[in-house]
Amino acid sequence: MALDKPIALTSPMIGEFGWIVFDLQQRVRAFFEAYPEHRKIVICHPSMGELFELADDVLSITMPDGFTPCGRGAEDGPFNTREFYDTVHKTVVESVKPDVYMKLEYENRFDDLDGGKTERNFSADSIVEEEKYMTISCRSISPRGASKNWEHSKYDELVGKIKDEYGLPIYLVGLPEHNYRPDGVKFIETKTVKDHIALLHNSIMHFGSNTGTSHLALLSGCPLFSWGDSDSLYNRMVYETNPFSTPIKFLQGTWNPSVDDVYNELKIFFERLTKENSYHG
Secondary structure: OOOOOOEEEEOOOOOOHHHHHHHHHHHHHHHHHOOOOOEEEEEOOHHHHHHOOOOOEEEOOOOOOOOOEEOOEEOOOOOOOHHHHHHHHHHHHHHHOOOEEEOOOOOOOOOOOOOOOOOOOOOOOOOOOOOOOEEEOOEOOOOOOHHHOOOHHHHHHHHHHHHHHHOOOEEEOOOHHHEOOOOOOEOOOOOOHHHHHHHHHOOOOEEOOOOHHHHHHHHOOOOEEEEEOOHHHHHHHHHHOOOOOOOEEEEEOOOOOOHHHHHHHHHHHHHHHHHHOOOOO
């Protein structure tokens, strides 16, 4: 690859995972498609390279100690200022010297981003031995967003009911440090986002409270059962960020539903899925 090509550079991908998956990666793709003759550079954690398949180079960035990615920027605090984000942009532009730059306004967390979008349906070969299995994410992040976590005991009870009912293996998807792992849930080491895609794409169904892997499941064609607290989140998951119409059941109104409510609705959803796919256990 000729290094004297003009350069197309994106802003660093420093937001939380769900935002990168659904708000950024398809905009990066559309941006790169507009510059086919350019050397395409994305700045992100190397494990996310699979999200940016058009990039010629993936570069890392070191954020200051105490920086906590959240949404389109940082948590409220010393880093959530225009001056800080201006410094981020200035640093990467001076370092790479791009001919064109896709600039993200990080502090604009809640308004729609401008620019084109190109969706991609993610897939990867299976990395586990079982042909039929489920996947789960058990969000356990604290103190940031702790109100969105479900009690560990509830996950234990739910997993027990599901395993008793269907006898299928259940694999954890997500970083171990951000997830609780109930007894009986299997874990395989994942090194990149592609590994998570592989688990999800080949799973019969993914379930758990709404989190970043919920978004990735929809783009990986994995039927999703999830829950959260608002109409806007329901609309986002079911309609706005489900471009391939992946089957989804989303319980709205609370981050803390009862185990019985989750199990009963999940059972209806799962059995409808398996009937449609002629799965007989």
